[in-house]
Amino acid sequence: MNLTLTVLQIVAPVFLLAGIGFTWVKVGLEYRIQFVTQLAMTLSLPCLIFVSLMQTKIDPVALGTLSVASVVAYAAVTLVMLALVRIARLNTRTYAAPLIFGNTGNLGLPLALFAFGDVGLSYAIIVLAIMALWSYTYGIWLVAGAGAFGKVLREPLVWSTVLGALFLWQGWQTPTFLTNALDLIGQMAIPMMLITLGVAVARLSTKGMLQAAGLSAIKLTLCTGIAWGVGRFFALDPVAFGVLVLQVATPVAVTSYLLAEKYGAQSDKVAGLVVASTLMAVAALPVILALVL
Secondary structure (H helix, E strand, C coil): CHHHHHHHHHHHHHHHHHHHHHHHHHCCCCCCHHHHHHHHHHHHHHHHHHHHHHHCCCCHHHHHHHHHHHHHHHHHHHHHHHHHHHHCCCCHHHHHHHHHCECHHHHHHHHHHHHHHHHHHHHHHHHHHHHHHHHHHHHHHHHHCCCCHHHHCCCHHHHHHHHHHHHHHHCCCCCHHHHHHHHHHHCCHHHHHHHHHHHHHHHCCCCCHHHHHHHHHHHHHHHHHHHHHHHHHCCCCHHHHHHHHHHHCCCECHHHHHHHHHHCCCHHHHHHHHHHHHHHHHHHHHHHHHHHC
């Protein structure tokens, strides 16, 4: 009973904030999702990643182990999902990226924070940073095709990750006034992204939900199993293990829908994946949390 209550307490704030965004749209209030998403992706989230990496107090050995484990986990997920897309004869530009990359920002960060505290958030940001680098290089290429790598150099998330890792490695710190300002900006990221997630889900079409539900269930099962196996192989400590499984198991990100819309993939199909996988996460993530806590 105590474990169930704990899991519900962890998950409830995440879905309550998403519910605010969902309700906001359903009652007819205006919400400019592209502006808010751009604000989060180009300013708030990069600040959160940079400051968190710079100030992380994780043991260097544990940090290195989790980083390698994250790379291996996402490499395995990538290979498995590409094979799935090919075997099922799905459109690669439409389905590959959503099946590979999860909602490690909107959903993974707050869940890690609520479940494991500040240490869990630091671990989660390491996983997010690795996923972001892969997503905003290879992921953009999957959706946009050849010639997309030039866009990587203009992605603030990539540069904030690189700079944060450099500051962490060298032990550098920005001046206190600047750190406080960046930290304040970064604090907007999690609530803003969760509310935006609810808004996006409320607006997305639910056509083709049967196929979307099936693919979402396959994604959840494979990603959880891969992360679990990789975490055990690298003998991660309990918090790092829980965070890795949680992050890799997150549902399809709203950014996958935005990228599909931007680069001319079948955005309606991706929308169905976002809706189906997010609803599935309501039931699945508490179970996963209960298993790893």
